[in-house]
Amino acid sequence: MTTMFFHGGTVWTGGDAGAGPGVATGADPAAPSERALLVRDGVIVAVGTDAEHAASGADLVVDLGGGFLMPSFGDGHAHPLFGGMEDEGPDIRSADSVAGIVAAVRRYADEHPDEEWITGASYDGSLAEDGLFDARWLDDAVADRPVVLRAWDYHTVWCNSRALELAGIDAGTPEPELGEIPRRADGTPLGTLREWGAVDLVSAVMPPRSLEQGLRALERAGRYYLDRGVTWVQDAWVEPADVDVYVAAAESGRLPLRCNLALYADPRRFAAQLPGMVAARDRVVATGSPLLTANTVKFFADGVVENETGALLEPYCSGLHSHGMSVWGAERLAEAVRAADAAGFQVHIHAIGDAAVRQALDAIEQAVAANGPRDRRPVIAHAQLVDDADLDRFAALGVIANMQPLWAQLDALMNVLTVPRLGQERSDRQYRMQSIARSGATLAFGSDWPVSSGDPRDGLAVAASRRNDDGEPAGGWTPHEIVPMHAALAAYTTAVAHQAFAEQGTAPWGRIVPGASADLVHLARDPREVDPHDLPVIEIRQTYLRGIPRRSSERSVALHP
Template identity: 80%
Template sequence: MTTTYFHGGTVWTGAGADEGALLVRDGRVEAVGAAAEAAASGADAVVDLDGGFLMPSFGDGHAHPMFGGLEAEGPNVRACGSVAEIVAEVRRYAQEHPELEWITGASYDGSLAAAGLFDARWLDEAVADRPVMLRAWDYHTVWVNSKALELAGIDAATPEPELGEIPRREDGTPLGTLREWGAVDLVTAVMPPREIETGVRALERAGRYFLERGVTWVQDAWVEPADLEVYLAAAASDALPVRFNLAFYADPRRFADELPGMLAARGRVEASGSPLLTAHTVKFFADGVVENETGALLEPYCSGLHSHGMSVWGAERLAEAVRSADAAGFQVHVHAIGDAAVRQALDAIERAIEANGPRDRRPVIAHAQLVDDADLARFAQLGVIANMQPLWAQLDALMTVLTVPRLGQERADRQYRMRSLASTGAVLAFGSDWPVSSGDPRDGLAIAASRRTVDGEPAGGWTPHEIVPMEAALSAYTAAVAHQALADSVDAPWGRIVPGASADLAWLARDPREVDPHELPRVAVRETYLAGVPCLAGPAASDARPVTPETPAAPDTPARDERSVALRP
């Protein structure tokens, strides 16, 4: 048996107490506080926390690790600040990779062209003889060249697809921008399948990204059949860097036919025996987003452009699909941005409970940007977890330029009601939506505990009554995500530092409760432990030192998505 003794700092257990020591034996918490000190003499390794802060590792309750990890597999368009830079980068990459049948990449800034509309002919200047497809930061929009349109059979005669949009020139020919699944699928259907080895590399890359930020569990909130094969291959080769739970994407066009396949997929994951992989969940989209007026609202948008927004399923179809997934024993995870979508999601969950009877289902509503007063208490009443993205609760340019004008000031000031929801007794869990926005919990915690931008505006915080105290915010990124993950139902639970728990830990250089919230992104993550194993610097040692600088390098995703149109998956 191997034991590690931690001392010399604060051990935040997440269970209502601070301690000064921790003993880990064979990957599990053996003792904390005085009991750990008493047993320290027999430890195989000793870690001096150097005045730092040891806590349960973070979980990310809503992210897209495959998308994020794949961004390094193509041209580096995320760093580009103009259309010309993107074209030049695609040209460079294509010239360096003449063997590739398709040039694919992600994720470009959709605000670099008026109204987010990008012309295929611009990409033709970079590559004309091979198809090119680039994903935007929103991950619901792609930009393709003319060759890709040709291979997909998209021309002036192509009808508008269900759940999609093909922007066109005045003569009816497709421009080169495709929006939403129905349109994007026309291109992806003619692309060669991604090699499993490429996907495994992407997962390893994504896992490293999260581990460097103290995260050891991630909810992949959009998994399709090809992604499942990658996860299973990674599990079989011991290549999963962190714990993943898979949420199978529920396509409203074919869900009834796909549900049996989801059941079979869950069985395959369980049969893999991997302690790092589960598949509890089905993901639904109830609406779009406010920024392009597809978020479903109870009252019309101020502009009236799309009136009340978009309902992806409609109330009855969503309720039936949720009931079916729930009856199959899946956890339901619903993207709902607008207050009408949140109500539809709550109604669907309530009907599933009535139809299928009581069980430990832990349904999730993700984002919950707007929640009507009449629906606040329903989260707790129905046992619904509110998984929210705290980084978005700030008055940045995205909010002031796009969101507030569409909602109006009174309605805009009722966004991201994190503290209000928590005060009703609902479980508030945090996620990032990476790579749409930063996957670093420190960035999200800074906003949750201040409601201020990186420039410190406004001085007292935007809607300060919704500020989440730092300790509660830490719990939302740890114990609450563990609750969402059903982690307390496993042999070695995680999310708190208590005897018997898995030693999933994050060691920070400073106590986040004792720094200004906006200093937190500059507080180093010195080490991340998964089941007691150090993931960043190798085996624990008595002279352990920081493995990340006190001031980290700029993240490879923006601390806040700065697009003019933000369609969050």
């Protein structure tokens, strides 16, 4: 039996663990903080003066050094295998020009002459006009082998001519269902492929990732997260081969942190998928791992604004795709959501545009009506645009809004690709985080890593300021949507734990209370007492998972961003 006593700093116990407004707004910012914590065998046994009175004979005494101990962060929407795989190919994430990407690919190809396919992720889609990249640019680096690169949004790939040839994509290839092949004036494919239907054409001829590659990627992702204070992550896009990776990791002791798998629902074959999803859930349960669950099904209601595939109630300014792309259509989405809900799964719906958000809410409402009351905690991820008429429906339906606070800033992606497509008035109604929280809905945070940084400090900084890295605009972009720091902390901890059904375990996590698992993060400073701009540089001194220190001795790892 091992006992740990923490003292000498602030112990923030977390927000209200219940659903609804308590989760959305977090703990009372005026509530007193505790000064001590006692943990025995990975479980919290006492807090505050009770911990001090029972601390004699502790095996390990941790002096917080004036720092801040809090529940560890959760990431309510991310793609850890994608993130971990980014180190398996050329380093294109750091490139700030098309020429830089091409040079990185050329260098990698020269260093790996035996690799039949050059694959990598992820490049900045704003580096080319309208996000359109030409195959011939990559041909200058590698012409004799296929090259396939993913964009930051993970909805787009850029191929060289050899990859297009092997995939059979040419001037005569029809536009695929649920995808787009941008073309030159003569009808030949440009080299950029958008959304699943198009991307799948090249994915189908690529060699599969090996199990060992997947395990390495998962371990890298674990190091990345644990070094940033995160101990639970929702993998929001899991296919059958990914289940194999997670099960193998759990069975071999290589699973680095808590994970829940959201099994990807493909509208082209969902009816055949559902029995396999149930079987995958059973496989995960059979591992007996306390760190792994597979309780969720992931739906895409639309694409992304940057590709003009996000589904909008009013058309895009350019009119290129008019109202965007509805992946399922309202009726089919509702039918599939009802089926997944009836099978006992939590539904997790990607919805970027306001039309997609409405479809997602409608589908959840119909599932509730058809399947009856239960504790389902459905999730709508991103919710970049929410119409006024739909704001109150999140709370009414018990829907968790899992939003990505880092995106709520005027960065290059917003200014170059998003605002021109939406127009100013609609752009200024994006990421209505505080409005959703005020409505009484549960607001939880996620990163969508590796689409954007998986470091909660980066997301917290923007949530609490609506300013970019340069501190602009001074008062914050759409400042009425700023989330107070105490509520932002709750959205990255207690609310994510609520999303994860964390309280249903034998040792729940997400709050610092007796009986909870000691999933903790030790920060050098109290984030409530610093300017949000300084949050990303607050030192994370240690991360604890079930009371075990898990942060690596290195200050950083080679993952991006």
